[in-house]
Amino acid sequence: QQPVQSPQAVILREGEDAVINCSSSKALYSVHWYRQKHGEAPVFLMILLKGGEQKGHDKISASFNEKKQQSSLYLTASQLSYSGTYFCGTQDTGRIALTFGSGTRLQVQP
Amino acid sequence: NAGVTQTPKFQVLKTGQSMTLQCAQDMNHNSMYWYRQDPGMGLRLIYYSASEGTTDKGEVPNGYNVSRLNKREFSLRLESAAPSQTSVYFCASSDRGQAKAFFGQGTRLTVV
Numbered sequence: 249q250q251p252v253q254s255p256q257a258v259i260l261r262e263g264e265d266a267v268i269n270c271s272s273s274k275a276l277y278s279v280h281w282y283r284q285k286h287g288e289a290p291v292f293l294m295i296l297l298k299g300g301e302q303k304g305h306d307k308i309s310a311s312f313n314e315k316k317q318q319s320s321l322y323l324t325a326s327q328l329s330y331s332g333t334y335f336c337g338t339q340d341t342g343r344i345a346l347t348f349g350s351g352t353r354l355q356v357q358p
Numbered sequence: 359n360a361g362v363t364q365t366p367k368f369q370v371l372k373t374g375q376s377m378t379l380q381c382a383q384d385m386n387h388n389s390m391y392w393y394r395q396d397p398g399m400g401l402r403l404i405y406y407s408a409s410e411g412t413t414d415k416g417e418v419p420n421g422y423n424v425s426r427l428n429k430r431e432f433s434l435r436l437e438s439a440a441p442s443q444t445s446v447y448f449c450a451s452s453d454r455g456q457a458k459a460f461f462g463q464g465t466r467l468t469v470v
Protein backbone atom coordinates (compact mmCIF):
# COMPACT_ATOMS: atom_id res chain seq x y z
CA GLN A 249 0.00 0.00 0.00
CA GLN A 250 1.35 3.39 -1.03
CA PRO A 251 2.30 5.92 1.64
CA VAL A 252 0.18 9.06 1.59
CA GLN A 253 1.88 12.34 0.82
CA SER A 254 0.54 15.80 1.55
CA PRO A 255 0.11 18.33 0.19
CA GLN A 256 -0.21 17.19 -3.44
CA ALA A 257 1.13 20.50 -4.68
CA VAL A 258 2.55 23.71 -3.27
CA ILE A 259 3.66 27.02 -4.76
CA LEU A 260 6.25 29.12 -2.94
CA ARG A 261 8.10 32.36 -3.41
CA GLU A 262 11.88 32.27 -3.14
CA GLY A 263 12.93 32.36 0.49
CA GLU A 264 9.73 30.81 1.87
CA ASP A 265 9.59 27.54 3.78
CA ALA A 266 7.63 24.37 3.07
CA VAL A 267 6.85 21.08 4.77
CA ILE A 268 5.96 17.86 2.95
CA ASN A 269 4.45 15.01 4.89
CA CYS A 270 4.49 11.27 4.31
CA SER A 271 2.52 8.73 6.31
CA SER A 272 2.13 4.98 6.13
CA SER A 273 -0.26 2.46 7.62
CA LYS A 274 2.56 -0.07 7.99
CA ALA A 275 5.43 -0.37 10.46
CA LEU A 276 8.42 1.15 8.75
CA TYR A 277 12.11 0.39 8.80
CA SER A 278 13.19 3.42 6.83
CA VAL A 279 11.97 6.37 4.82
CA HIS A 280 13.74 7.69 1.72
CA TRP A 281 13.22 11.06 0.07
CA TYR A 282 13.81 11.76 -3.64
CA ARG A 283 13.35 14.77 -5.90
CA GLN A 284 12.48 14.54 -9.57
CA LYS A 285 12.74 17.38 -12.05
CA HIS A 286 10.50 17.31 -15.11
CA GLY A 287 11.66 14.76 -17.67
CA GLU A 288 14.49 13.53 -15.46
CA ALA A 289 15.15 10.59 -13.16
CA PRO A 290 14.46 10.80 -9.42
CA VAL A 291 17.50 11.86 -7.41
CA PHE A 292 18.21 10.75 -3.87
CA LEU A 293 17.99 13.33 -1.06
CA MET A 294 18.24 11.39 2.19
CA ILE A 295 17.42 8.24 4.16
CA LEU A 296 15.98 8.15 7.66
CA LEU A 297 16.28 4.90 9.52
CA LYS A 298 14.16 3.54 12.32
CA GLY A 299 15.11 5.39 15.48
CA GLY A 300 13.37 8.75 15.07
CA GLU A 301 16.36 10.56 13.69
CA GLN A 302 16.38 13.87 11.97
CA LYS A 303 18.74 14.56 9.10
CA GLY A 304 19.79 17.65 7.23
CA HIS A 305 21.20 18.34 3.82
CA ASP A 306 21.99 22.00 3.14
CA LYS A 307 18.65 23.74 3.82
CA ILE A 308 16.62 20.57 3.41
CA SER A 309 16.04 18.39 6.45
CA ALA A 310 13.71 15.59 7.44
CA SER A 311 12.36 13.78 10.47
CA PHE A 312 11.00 10.29 11.01
CA ASN A 313 8.53 9.38 13.73
CA GLU A 314 8.49 5.59 13.70
CA LYS A 315 5.69 5.33 16.27
CA LYS A 316 3.35 7.26 14.02
CA GLN A 317 4.87 5.86 10.78
CA GLN A 318 5.28 9.42 9.58
CA SER A 319 8.06 11.43 8.01
CA SER A 320 8.28 15.11 7.15
CA LEU A 321 10.59 16.91 4.74
CA TYR A 322 11.44 20.52 5.61
CA LEU A 323 12.62 22.97 2.97
CA THR A 324 13.80 26.27 4.39
CA ALA A 325 14.57 29.50 2.53
CA SER A 326 13.53 27.85 -0.73
CA GLN A 327 15.49 28.43 -3.91
CA LEU A 328 14.38 28.19 -7.53
CA SER A 329 16.41 24.99 -7.80
CA TYR A 330 14.13 23.31 -5.26
CA SER A 331 11.31 23.12 -7.81
CA GLY A 332 10.32 19.59 -8.74
CA THR A 333 8.29 16.67 -7.49
CA TYR A 334 9.24 15.18 -4.14
CA PHE A 335 8.62 11.52 -3.41
CA CYS A 336 8.86 9.64 -0.18
CA GLY A 337 9.72 5.95 -0.41
CA THR A 338 8.98 3.72 2.54
CA GLN A 339 10.61 0.46 3.42
CA ASP A 340 8.72 -2.10 5.52
CA THR A 341 10.58 -4.19 8.02
CA GLY A 342 11.91 -7.25 6.22
CA ARG A 343 11.29 -5.94 2.72
CA ILE A 344 14.10 -4.67 0.58
CA ALA A 345 12.20 -2.63 -2.02
CA LEU A 346 10.71 0.83 -1.57
CA THR A 347 7.06 1.76 -1.95
CA PHE A 348 6.69 5.33 -3.18
CA GLY A 349 4.02 7.89 -2.50
CA SER A 350 2.29 9.69 -5.36
CA GLY A 351 4.50 12.75 -4.96
CA THR A 352 4.28 16.42 -3.99
CA ARG A 353 4.77 18.94 -6.76
CA LEU A 354 6.72 21.95 -5.52
CA GLN A 355 7.07 25.12 -7.55
CA VAL A 356 9.29 27.95 -6.37
CA GLN A 357 8.65 31.29 -8.04
CA PRO A 358 10.95 34.36 -8.12
CA ASN B 359 30.95 6.91 -14.46
CA ALA B 360 27.74 5.84 -16.26
CA GLY B 361 25.72 4.70 -13.22
CA VAL B 362 22.47 3.06 -14.41
CA THR B 363 21.95 2.84 -18.16
CA GLN B 364 18.60 2.02 -19.75
CA THR B 365 17.88 1.23 -23.36
CA PRO B 366 15.97 2.24 -25.35
CA LYS B 367 15.02 5.78 -24.25
CA PHE B 368 11.85 5.85 -26.34
CA GLN B 369 9.74 3.11 -27.90
CA VAL B 370 6.40 2.84 -29.65
CA LEU B 371 4.78 -0.59 -29.81
CA LYS B 372 1.63 -1.91 -31.34
CA THR B 373 -0.80 -3.81 -29.14
CA GLY B 374 0.30 -7.42 -28.89
CA GLN B 375 3.94 -6.84 -29.75
CA SER B 376 6.69 -7.89 -27.38
CA MET B 377 9.84 -6.14 -26.31
CA THR B 378 12.59 -6.18 -23.70
CA LEU B 379 13.80 -3.15 -21.79
CA GLN B 380 17.45 -3.38 -20.88
CA CYS B 381 19.11 -2.06 -17.74
CA ALA B 382 22.75 -2.21 -16.68
CA GLN B 383 24.60 -0.71 -13.72
CA ASP B 384 28.32 -0.30 -13.24
CA MET B 385 28.37 0.34 -9.48
CA ASN B 386 28.62 -3.31 -8.41
CA HIS B 387 25.24 -3.03 -6.67
CA ASN B 388 23.50 -6.12 -5.36
CA SER B 389 19.89 -4.99 -5.73
CA MET B 390 18.06 -3.84 -8.83
CA TYR B 391 14.47 -2.66 -9.42
CA TRP B 392 11.98 -1.87 -12.16
CA TYR B 393 9.38 0.85 -11.58
CA ARG B 394 6.74 2.36 -13.78
CA GLN B 395 5.63 5.97 -13.46
CA ASP B 396 2.20 7.20 -14.52
CA PRO B 397 0.80 10.71 -14.01
CA GLY B 398 -0.50 11.16 -10.48
CA MET B 399 0.52 7.64 -9.45
CA GLY B 400 4.11 8.12 -8.43
CA LEU B 401 6.54 5.24 -8.91
CA ARG B 402 5.10 1.74 -8.69
CA LEU B 403 7.33 -1.28 -8.26
CA ILE B 404 6.98 -3.93 -10.96
CA TYR B 405 9.71 -6.43 -10.02
CA TYR B 406 12.92 -6.36 -8.07
CA SER B 407 16.01 -8.47 -7.60
CA ALA B 408 17.54 -8.40 -4.13
CA SER B 409 20.67 -10.13 -5.35
CA GLU B 410 21.99 -11.96 -8.38
CA GLY B 411 19.90 -15.07 -9.01
CA THR B 412 16.75 -13.88 -7.24
CA THR B 413 13.70 -11.96 -8.43
CA ASP B 414 10.46 -11.02 -6.69
CA LYS B 415 7.17 -9.44 -7.67
CA GLY B 416 6.34 -5.90 -6.72
CA GLU B 417 3.02 -4.08 -6.66
CA VAL B 418 2.14 -4.32 -10.37
CA PRO B 419 3.82 -7.40 -11.92
CA ASN B 420 1.01 -8.57 -14.22
CA GLY B 421 1.99 -8.52 -17.90
CA TYR B 422 5.73 -8.37 -17.19
CA ASN B 423 8.62 -10.76 -16.73
CA VAL B 424 12.18 -10.07 -15.60
CA SER B 425 15.59 -11.64 -15.86
CA ARG B 426 18.59 -10.92 -13.69
CA LEU B 427 21.13 -11.87 -16.29
CA ASN B 428 24.14 -11.24 -14.04
CA LYS B 429 25.05 -8.82 -11.30
CA ARG B 430 25.13 -5.88 -13.72
CA GLU B 431 22.04 -6.48 -15.85
CA PHE B 432 18.33 -6.68 -15.11
CA SER B 433 15.90 -6.80 -18.02
CA LEU B 434 12.13 -6.28 -18.17
CA ARG B 435 10.06 -8.06 -20.81
CA LEU B 436 6.58 -7.28 -22.08
CA GLU B 437 5.30 -10.42 -23.79
CA SER B 438 2.16 -8.95 -25.31
CA ALA B 439 2.00 -5.19 -24.94
CA ALA B 440 -1.27 -3.50 -24.01
CA PRO B 441 -2.21 0.22 -24.08
CA SER B 442 -2.40 0.12 -20.26
CA GLN B 443 1.36 -0.46 -20.26
CA THR B 444 1.98 2.97 -21.77
CA SER B 445 4.21 4.55 -19.15
CA VAL B 446 7.68 5.73 -18.25
CA TYR B 447 9.79 2.85 -16.96
CA PHE B 448 12.66 3.40 -14.56
CA CYS B 449 15.33 0.95 -13.58
CA ALA B 450 17.18 1.53 -10.30
CA SER B 451 19.92 -0.11 -8.29
CA SER B 452 21.21 0.05 -4.74
CA ASP B 453 24.08 -1.48 -2.85
CA ARG B 454 21.69 -3.03 -0.36
CA GLY B 455 18.10 -2.48 0.60
CA GLN B 456 18.75 0.34 3.03
CA ALA B 457 21.10 2.26 0.76
CA LYS B 458 20.17 5.03 -1.59
CA ALA B 459 18.86 4.02 -4.99
CA PHE B 460 20.29 5.30 -8.24
CA PHE B 461 17.86 5.62 -11.13
CA GLY B 462 18.38 5.31 -14.85
CA GLN B 463 17.09 8.02 -17.19
CA GLY B 464 13.93 6.12 -17.99
CA THR B 465 12.28 4.54 -21.03
CA ARG B 466 9.20 6.26 -22.39
CA LEU B 467 6.99 3.51 -23.81
CA THR B 468 3.84 4.11 -25.83
CA VAL B 469 1.57 1.20 -26.80
CA VAL B 470 -0.90 2.01 -29.56
